[in-house]
Amino acid sequence: MENKDENIKIKIFLPKKVSKLLASASVSINSEYGFITIKGFQIWPSSHFNQRLQTSVNITPPSKQLYGRYTPFIFFEDVKSWYKLEELIFSAYQKFKDKKEKIIISEDVNPEDIPF
Secondary structure (H helix, E strand, C coil): CCCCCCCEEEEEECCCCCCCCCEEEEEEEEECCEEEEEEEEEEEEEEEEECCCCEEEEEECCEEEECCEEEECCCCCCHHHHHHHHHHHHHHHHHHHHHHHHHHHCCCCCHHHCCC
16 A cells, blocks of 8 residues: 655555554655665554544554663654654555455355355
């Protein structure tokens, strides 16, 4: 799933195993060197309501475990830039999820056609 913005491309990946993780995202940002891709953004369910996204979801930047704690290795100088990217990632996730649900819903099966 990609974004409308030509300078930012977002791809959503569902986890292969059943876990609490809802999805992962890769963000490609256009620069003078071409597209730079940052992998490892994570979309998690949350017990707290996210005011910006208007749902109970938490989006975390890529991080690495150091001394028992996870530390993000991507830092945004301007918090508003992170909030904008967070909204773009969540929007791409919703579009991806809606597209998957349409595929599942379109598989209508008549119970009488199933042999026993």
